Every structure is written in structure tokens, then in C-alpha cells.
Amino acid sequence: MGFFQKIAEGIKKTKDNFQKKLYFAFSARALDDEFYENLEEALLAADMGITASESVIDQLRDRVFEEKVKAPEDAKELLKEILVGDIEFDVPEYEYPLVILLSGVNGVGKTTAVGKLAHMFKEQGKSVVVAAADTFRAAASEQLEVWGQRAGVRVVKHGEGSDPAAVVFDAISSAKAKGTDVVLVDTAGRLHNKVNLMNELKKICRVVERELPDADFRKYLVLDATTGQNAVAQAEVFGEAVDLDGIILTKLDGTAKGGVVVAISDELELPVLYVGVGEKIDDLIPFDAKDFVDALI
Amino acid sequence: MANTFASLSDRMNHIFSKLRNKGRLTELEIKQAMREIRVALLEADVNFQVVKQFVASVSEKAIGEDILKSLTPDQQIIKIVNEELIELMGSKTQKLAVSDRQPTVYMMCGLQGAGKTTMCGKLALYLKKQNKKVLLVACDIYRPAAIQQLKVVAGKVGTEVFEEGQIDPVKIATDSIPYAPKNGYDTVIIDTAGRLHIDETLMGELVNVKKAVKPTEILLVVDSMTGQDAVTVADTFNKTLDITGVIMTKLDGDTRGGAALSIKAVTGKSIKFCGIGEKMEEIEPFHPDRMASRILGMGDVLTLIEKAESAYSQEQAMNLQKKLKENSFNLEDYLEQLESVGKMGNLGDMMNMIPGLAGKMKGGMPEINEKQLLRTKAIIQSMTPKERRNPDIIKASRRKRIAAGSGTSIQEVNQLLKQFELTKNMMSRMQKGGLRGLRGLF
Incomplete structure (x- = not known):
């Protein structure tokens, strides 16, 4: 298989299975490297970019370790918490004019x-x-x-x-x-x-x-x-x-x-x-x- | 993470300058280089899956015996990465198909805001230069004032718009086909409304337009800044319409255009053109090899040479060289130079095409501001021919007169004269020492 076909195949697979993949990531038995790798790909696919994705994953790893989290479902909640914390700001009310x-x-x-x-x-x-x-x-x-x-x-x-x-x-x-x-x-x-x-x-x-x-x-x-x-x-x-x-x-x-x-x-x-x-x-x-x-x- | 994104070519330069300093490579070092390539490609918005495959494929070739035995391993890695990039983007420039039966019909489609209407104008002008008679067809009946915008664009490139107001686009497109040859047009470009690839009704409308007019080419217009989703968008348009090619827009500024790589990979369809600015002339055939070199920071000398050639005649060049030798470069020549630079486009972009300079000129490079160029021209044109040939005679009272005549200030006149001296100086240095002579100036 040529280089080009390989890539085309790879993409087709990802696209078809992307939602499933995410689901699998979180239904994994353990929070192992594969779990984090899948998660990173999910964040990359959402256009979060490599720097932000890596930083978020690092934060997640730390929190998982500190809080002794074992279940992927709990890790997902932690991840959401981290992300919400990143993008939530207090915005002052409008005044007129x-x-x-x-x-x-x-x-x-x-x-x-x-x-x-x-x-x-x-x-x-x-x-x-x-x-x-x-x-x-x-x-x-x-x-x-x-x-x-x-x-x-x-x-x-x-x-x-x-x-x-x-x-x-x-x-x-x-x-x-x-x-x-x-x-x-x-x-x-x-x-x-x-x-x-x-x-x-x-x-x-x-x-x-x-x-x-x-x-x-x-x-x-x-x-x-x-x-x-x-x-x-x-x-x-x-x-x-x-x-x-x-x-x-x-x-x-x-x-x-x-x-x-x-x-x-x-x-x-x-x-x-x-x-x-x-x-x-x-x-x-x-x-x-x-x-x-x-x-x- | 205070990392401001370095451009892909910056990064590649950085990676390879590290490799260059090392001589022979170990597998571990190649792995490190590949990691950086992965990051660079991801930052350039290449789809993560494409990146994964790309990096795997390149490492497979790189971590081979031949590279370890090689005397210049860095050159081999560059070669492999370059080759793979070119292969991924399609190995040669693809021309637009022309129909045997008139008229040739090009149908444009894409998401909202991709730049379809502007691209219709650019493509029309490009084809006009090849002696085609181009009719633009207004099938965007949804966006407010879209037809008006197409008319303005058509006015700029000197062609006509076929429109029937806000009725069924399929009917407008159908009606335009017999209209074209009757009115002396051999080429039709259909501008369609921007739509989401998941909007089934509107995608169905495109399918109907396609059935009705049987376009010679269906061109998907994609914003070069599109992220990971480029793959989904291009794939859906391709599956629904079986597109024949892709046009990348807004491939200028700091755009790294990773989407181009992804789209080619997922659709298999060639990228045919890219739009690079706001002016109607700013359209170029897409050259995969040049784009790859650009991404790798090896410069895009071919494009630069082409641009220079079209902006600056051989005769002018010879003349300039002679003047430089005689040290008689004057303000008239300076004006001519400035005009050529204006024709070639953004100076910063040009500098990025020069090998070794790519990425290094950032910030340090004065931007050519077109308004400024106009003022400069006005100042020079307010001088007498004698003054232009002997700038040394321009003293206080002449400066005052020139400022008044050009509607500028004495400060601006002073600045121009200073700039001229600097340029003259730079040119004679270049004459003596090539690019090396320039070094002291930056």
C-alpha cells in the first residue's frame, strides 16, 4: 500500500470511529498510556492544538495521581472541570451607552x-x-x-x-x-x-x-x-x-x-x-x- | 505555556539546524526530530491522523541503514520529509480542464466565508489573461448582498454577471448556459452560496445544480486557516458532489496552510490554485513541490524568480546593474524599483521565499505599506528631473517646495532621501559581496 492510500485509510477509520474511540477511551479499564494517547487525539481533533492539549493532559495526570482516581468516567469529569476552569471568566455587565x-x-x-x-x-x-x-x-x-x-x-x-x-x-x-x-x-x-x-x-x-x-x-x-x-x-x-x-x-x-x-x-x-x-x-x-x-x- | 507559535518553516529550520550540527545520527535523535516534526505539523493544522501516518512513514524511511551510513544524514532527512510532503500534496501542478463543448463550466462551492465570491473574480481575471471570455453566474441567493458583491468583483475584473435575482439557483445556473455562447462567452464560473456540509437541503441543491449544468470542474474553495475539521468538510463535499479540484484561499499572512495537506490526503483531489491576498491578481497555480519547500523552510525560490521576472523586465535588470557599477543609481531608478516591489507583493512574503532568510526576517522587516508607496511616489514625482538625477542638490528650500508639491511634510521628504541613501548603499554592497554584503544592514 502506498503512502497516500495508507493515510486515506487511516483517516477514514478515524472519522468513522471517532465518537466510538472517545467512548472506548473512557470505558477503558485503566488509566494507562493508551487512555491518555486516545484522549490527546480527541483534543487534537477538536482543534485544541498540541501545546494546550499536552498541558491539559499533564494537568489531568497530576490530578488523577493526587486524587487517586481510578475510573476513566471519573477522569472524564476531572478533564471537564479542568477545561471549564480554563475558559470560564467573570465578565462585567454592560453599561449604557x-x-x-x-x-x-x-x-x-x-x-x-x-x-x-x-x-x-x-x-x-x-x-x-x-x-x-x-x-x-x-x-x-x-x-x-x-x-x-x-x-x-x-x-x-x-x-x-x-x-x-x-x-x-x-x-x-x-x-x-x-x-x-x-x-x-x-x-x-x-x-x-x-x-x-x-x-x-x-x-x-x-x-x-x-x-x-x-x-x-x-x-x-x-x-x-x-x-x-x-x-x-x-x-x-x-x-x-x-x-x-x-x-x-x-x-x-x-x-x-x-x-x-x-x-x-x-x-x-x-x-x-x-x-x-x-x-x-x-x-x-x-x-x-x-x-x-x-x-x- | 507562553509559547507563541513558531511557523512551520521556523520550526523545521530549527530542527534541522540541530541535526546539522551533529553529523551522524542515532535512532533516538531521529525520534526526537520526528517528534518535533509532529508538533510542527500539528501546529500548522495538518489533521492529526495525517500527521500520525506521515511521521510513521518518514521515520520508517529515516531509521534505515542508508541514513545511518550516510555522510550527511540531515540532508537525507530533509530529502525524505520533502519527498513525502510533495507526494502527499500531489506531485505536480494540476491545470484546469477545458470542455470540448462550449461553454466550459466551473462550479465553485464551499463553506460560508471561505472566499468563493472573491475567488470567482480572481479566477475570472486569471482566465481572462489566457484570452478566455468569462461569464460570472450569481447563484448565491441567500447571503444578503452577495449578488451585489459579485457584481462589484466582476466590475473590477471587467466582466459581466448573469443574475436573475433571488430565485431557484438551479434555474439561474441552467439559464446561464445557453446565455453564455450567445453573448460571446466561452467560460462560465458559477458562484454558489456558502453552506454547511451537514446541511442536507442545501447540499441537495448543489447536486441539482451539478445535474443541470454538468460542470467541467467542481471546485471546492477552502480557507487555508481551517483546522482539523477541513478533513470532514472536504470529505463530505467530495462524497456528495465528486469534486474535481480544490482551491485554497487566504494563503498569506501567517497562514501555514496545513489544511492543504489534509484535504489532498482525504479526498485524493488536487489543489489547483491558491489565493494569496485581497487584490484580484493575487491568485497562483498551486505548486506542491514549492509548497513543500516552503513548509520545510528551504525557501520558495522558484515563485520568487517568477514574480521578479513578471514584475521586472530583463532590460530593466541590465540597466540597473550597469547603474550600480557606475554608481549612478538615482531617484528615478529608485522609483522604478519601488514600483516593481509593489508589483511583486508583500516584501515580508518575498523574504520568506529566500533560502536561509525564511523566518529570520520576522519583525525586522519593514512592511511595504501601499499608501506609503503612493506618498513616496508623489514625493519623487514632485521633484524636477534634475533633482531626481542629482539628489545631492536637494537642500532646504527645494525640500520645502517638494513637500508642498506632493502634499507631504518636510520630514517625510527627509525620510525618503535618507531611505534612498540607505538603499543605494545596500545595493552597492550587494553588488560587491552578494547577500553576505547585506549582513551588516540587518
Whole structure:
């Protein structure tokens, strides 16, 4: 059998048996090396990454030893406890006026998340204005306008290629004039053009801080749950540009587990705040660490 | 675990520089090297099962007699790893099929946010350059403003969009096929809505589009940053649609693109193109061998040379060399240089293609900022021809005039002149001592 076929076979087997394998891992008689190896593969398959997986497994080994745990079922509970501890944070309540800025790379679902957030605040009886500060992507503001209509909120937009900070300025002026509770800012996705990204995001932040100095200003990174370890780099790069307050994890309705947020929480201490679980307007829900971990393993 | 991820090529370089220092290898050392390769591949998001098989296969070949007897074991390990990587990704570049009967139809599919619409534009431009007449078909009726986005993209590459609003995509696709030849198009690219591979209704819709238009190629568009799930996604799309090829998008920045390896392994379908930036020209045929060298940190010299050739004519190069010898490199040449660099793309990416420099330039490399490039051009263009040829004569009052003329500040003019001197200096050093001469500058 050639190298290529071997790999194809290997994958087919794993995919078919993945759930079973996990089940077997936990129904093993003893907590031996094979148990940990299977467990590590499960964590890797969930995109937790090698560093975070190894660190979690090490913690588990220590706890198993200290607490003299023998049964795999008990070890599973311990593992969940460790993971929940890694990703659970205390997040301060919102105060109004509130400004939320969403940033992230291309195609993670920023515009959709803005639409869903707008709907969420509207449902809570808040008044909302949205700033279409993605002036780069073709038809981004048109897309946001459709979301605005669906959610029944105002959208402030300028033409394609205009200055994003100016859009934000206008949205804030409008919010101040009308006493709007929440300003949501959609920004353009950027990959590696770091200089522009930093300058643009920083400028937007400066405008917000200058124009609404007393507002509660939250800066979120939008991450696609299908993204692998690159998400850590994304969180780092965006974190350099703006002081991030948390993560919105989108597209969790597929088969990807989004385990990379464990690595990010671990390394950068960033809480996940919302998860996107579908295409409908109310498919953005507050993050629950316990539910997330239950789905992960 | 304050480990910021080193790129795959950094890591490979690191591993092999360790090996290089040792001469003969023991089995234990090979095992250690393989462990690091495993970590590196996992961090690059290669599927863990693919990694497992890969590492097993490489160690099997490496822990053999031939490697232990060999005089340069590190070279042999690199060779084996490289060969296996290439084999895994498909051994040669795959071209797009062209249909005997017009029109040739390419159908794009993939998850939401993979970059299908942008890729439609890039592919259209790429094919246009090969004298194809390309029609874009808007079958994404779900995402708000998707049709509008495709129209903007089409406008950028100078082609037309066929659309019938938000009706059944199967009908739109069907209608576009007779429309194309009647209106002088020989190639049709169908943009479909992003969908989840587990959404049976929407996957069924793709199957119906496929049945209706019998595409020449069905191309799965995948985000290069996809993690372990790439395998599941690609496998499901392949089983449902029997795709003919894969396009990797967003293969730039710090993307390590391990998904490319996994997808090829699980579907057996070739990766045909990769998208590498936001501009419409930024599409490249996928070269497995080059990608492997890149992953291994051995540089991607072939791509670099190709880029340089297309951006910089032979004549220009000869001219430059002459000027460097005569030490008459001036601001006009500098402008020409800057424009060529702009055409070649990101400077950091270019540096990573040079063997030995890969990974070492991080942080130390100034990023070419396109806005900055425009300002620089404006400054040079605000100088008189005499000034451009003899930058030494540009004193205070001339600087003031140039700043006013270009809408910049005197500081910026000063900075440019300083930068020019530095570049001139660097070039004459390069002329004398090759890359070694550069060392003092970094």
C-alpha cells in the first residue's frame, strides 16, 4: 500500500470511529498510556492544538495521581472541570451607552454577528445604531443594511473605500443626538496587512474614546470555529492593535468544535462571550463554558 | 505555556539546524526530530491522523541503514520529509480542464466565508489573461448582498454577471448556459452560496445544480486557516458532489496552510490554485513541490524568480546593474524599483521565499505599506528631473517646495532621501559581496 492510500485509510477509520474511540477511551479499564494517547487525539481533533492539549493532559495526570482516581468516567469529569476552569471568566455587565467593536479576519462572519447582536439588544429593549465601517469589501455595507432592516435598527454607512473612522464618527454623532443605547461597529476583515489594520482599528478606537469618553467600550474579536491554530495568531495580531475584551465564536453549527478557544483562553486570557449557532437572526447565544466543554469531549 | 507559535518553516529550520550540527545520527535523535516534526505539523493544522501516518512513514524511511551510513544524514532527512510532503500534496501542478463543448463550466462551492465570491473574480481575471471570455453566474441567493458583491468583483475584473435575482439557483445556473455562447462567452464560473456540509437541503441543491449544468470542474474553495475539521468538510463535499479540484484561499499572512495537506490526503483531489491576498491578481497555480519547500523552510525560490521576472523586465535588470557599477543609481531608478516591489507583493512574503532568510526576517522587516508607496511616489514625482538625477542638490528650500508639491511634510521628504541613501548603499554592497554584503544592514 502506498503512502497516500495508507493515510486515506487511516483517516477514514478515524472519522468513522471517532465518537466510538472517545467512548472506548473512557470505558477503558485503566488509566494507562493508551487512555491518555486516545484522549490527546480527541483534543487534537477538536482543534485544541498540541501545546494546550499536552498541558491539559499533564494537568489531568497530576490530578488523577493526587486524587487517586481510578475510573476513566471519573477522569472524564476531572478533564471537564479542568477545561471549564480554563475558559470560564467573570465578565462585567454592560453599561449604557455601550459601544461594541467587532474585528477579525476575512470571512469569519463579522457582519452577520453585528446583525445578530443588533437584534439581541433590540429584543432587550435597547435602541441600537450600527456603523458600517467595513468600507473595503465589495457590498459589505449593503449586506449590513439588509441585516439592519431585519433587526429594525439604523445603519450608518458611507461609500465603498471611504474612511471607516468617519463612518464611526457619524454613527456616534447620531447616537449622541438621539440618545441611542448601543453603537455596534462592523470593521473590514484583514489578513496580514498589519500596518493598515493597526492604524485603521486604532483610529476607530480613538474616535470612539474621544466622542463617547464615558461609554462602556468593548472590543471583540470574531473567530470562525472552523479555524485551526491560526486563530491564536489572529488573537495576538488583533490584540496588538486593540485591547481585546473577548471573543465571539461563529459557525459552531458545523462539525468543527472550536477547541482553539481553549488555547487562546489559556494563552491570552480572553473570554468567549457569544457563539453563533446558525443562520437565523436569533442564532447568537451567550457562551456557556460547561455546555461548550460537554460538546467538546 | 507562553509559547507563541513558531511557523512551520521556523520550526523545521530549527530542527534541522540541530541535526546539522551533529553529523551522524542515532535512532533516538531521529525520534526526537520526528517528534518535533509532529508538533510542527500539528501546529500548522495538518489533521492529526495525517500527521500520525506521515511521521510513521518518514521515520520508517529515516531509521534505515542508508541514513545511518550516510555522510550527511540531515540532508537525507530533509530529502525524505520533502519527498513525502510533495507526494502527499500531489506531485505536480494540476491545470484546469477545458470542455470540448462550449461553454466550459466551473462550479465553485464551499463553506460560508471561505472566499468563493472573491475567488470567482480572481479566477475570472486569471482566465481572462489566457484570452478566455468569462461569464460570472450569481447563484448565491441567500447571503444578503452577495449578488451585489459579485457584481462589484466582476466590475473590477471587467466582466459581466448573469443574475436573475433571488430565485431557484438551479434555474439561474441552467439559464446561464445557453446565455453564455450567445453573448460571446466561452467560460462560465458559477458562484454558489456558502453552506454547511451537514446541511442536507442545501447540499441537495448543489447536486441539482451539478445535474443541470454538468460542470467541467467542481471546485471546492477552502480557507487555508481551517483546522482539523477541513478533513470532514472536504470529505463530505467530495462524497456528495465528486469534486474535481480544490482551491485554497487566504494563503498569506501567517497562514501555514496545513489544511492543504489534509484535504489532498482525504479526498485524493488536487489543489489547483491558491489565493494569496485581497487584490484580484493575487491568485497562483498551486505548486506542491514549492509548497513543500516552503513548509520545510528551504525557501520558495522558484515563485520568487517568477514574480521578479513578471514584475521586472530583463532590460530593466541590465540597466540597473550597469547603474550600480557606475554608481549612478538615482531617484528615478529608485522609483522604478519601488514600483516593481509593489508589483511583486508583500516584501515580508518575498523574504520568506529566500533560502536561509525564511523566518529570520520576522519583525525586522519593514512592511511595504501601499499608501506609503503612493506618498513616496508623489514625493519623487514632485521633484524636477534634475533633482531626481542629482539628489545631492536637494537642500532646504527645494525640500520645502517638494513637500508642498506632493502634499507631504518636510520630514517625510527627509525620510525618503535618507531611505534612498540607505538603499543605494545596500545595493552597492550587494553588488560587491552578494547577500553576505547585506549582513551588516540587518
